[in-house]
Amino acid sequence: MKKKEEERKKQIMKAAYNAVSTLGYDNVTLQDIADYANVSKGVVHYYFKSKQNILSELLESITNQIYSYEIEAVNQHQNAIDKLKAYLDAVFISPPKNKKFYSVYLDFLAQANGNEEYKKINLNFYENCWNIGQEIVELGIREGVFNEELDSLTTAKMMRAIIDGSLIQWLTSNEEGLHQYYKDACMKSILKLLN
CATH class of the missing domain: 1.10.357.10 (Tetracycline Repressor, domain 2)
Known part of the structure; x- marks a missing residue:
């Protein structure tokens, strides 16, 4: 279970990197990060507070x-x-x-x-x-x-x-x-x- 959670967290972090590099720090939203990770916004919230x-x-x-x-x-x-x-x-x-x-x-x-x-x-x-x-x-x-x-x-x-x-x-x-x-x-x- 822990390995799957680590993989999911890495996936979200990679998505955040891609989102910031494409959209810029000020423009990126949690929804953008979720979209880049192909997960729901709720999944992003599960792993990260904000x-x-x-x-x-x-x-x-x-x-x-x-x-x-x-x-x-x-x-x-x-x-x-x-x-x-x-x-x-x-x-x-x-x-x-x-x-x-x-x-x-x-x-x-x-x-x-x-x-x-x-x-x-x-x-x-x-x-x-x-x-x-x-x-x-x-x-x-x-x-x-x-x-x-x-x-x-x-x-x-x-x-x-x-x-x-x-x-x-x-x-x-x-x-x-x-x-x-x-x-x-x-x-x-x-x-x-x-x-």
């Missing part, structure tokens, strides 16, 4: 999935440069996936100012990202490939700022073909920061 409840869980779920994917990719490599490349490959996953994630994520960020729960989830996501960056920076310093005077936390924060800034610029350029350009420019900028 639209806010679904969307909070959605933000936490998608940021945790992104982090898990990134850390798994990074952990498959031994040296700092390979870890950095794997990190960027994991972040710049594909134009459709990046477009969907950043469209939804930016909608959530626009709400975060008045929502303490979103702020907390977002800070947790960034702390996870900074940990990945710090690990890469500290390893690169030990290997002698990055500037030994770098502060690893500050550098990790700037790395993520460059990554997200690059992807947001790519998204707003509305040119899918520039995805690789922004990924390459991002890598060059990060390497400059590290040297």
Whole structure:
């Protein structure tokens, strides 16, 4: 029974992600989420108290999935440069996936100012990202490939700022073909920061 409930909850969360990515955060309703999940609104209410409840869980779920994917990719490599490349490959996953994630994520960020729960989830996501960056920076310093005077936390924060800034610029350029350009420019900028 529990497995079936978990599957149903996942189905609703996936529907919420698709609904927000298509309709936008402000426009999506519980009925839209139910329609995307092919269930009744009552079924959605059974698993989630409110639209806010679904969307909070959605933000936490998608940021945790992104982090898990990134850390798994990074952990498959031994040296700092390979870890950095794997990190960027994991972040710049594909134009459709990046477009969907950043469209939804930016909608959530626009709400975060008045929502303490979103702020907390977002800070947790960034702390996870900074940990990945710090690990890469500290390893690169030990290997002698990055500037030994770098502060690893500050550098990790700037790395993520460059990554997200690059992807947001790519998204707003509305040119899918520039995805690789922004990924390459991002890598060059990060390497400059590290040297």
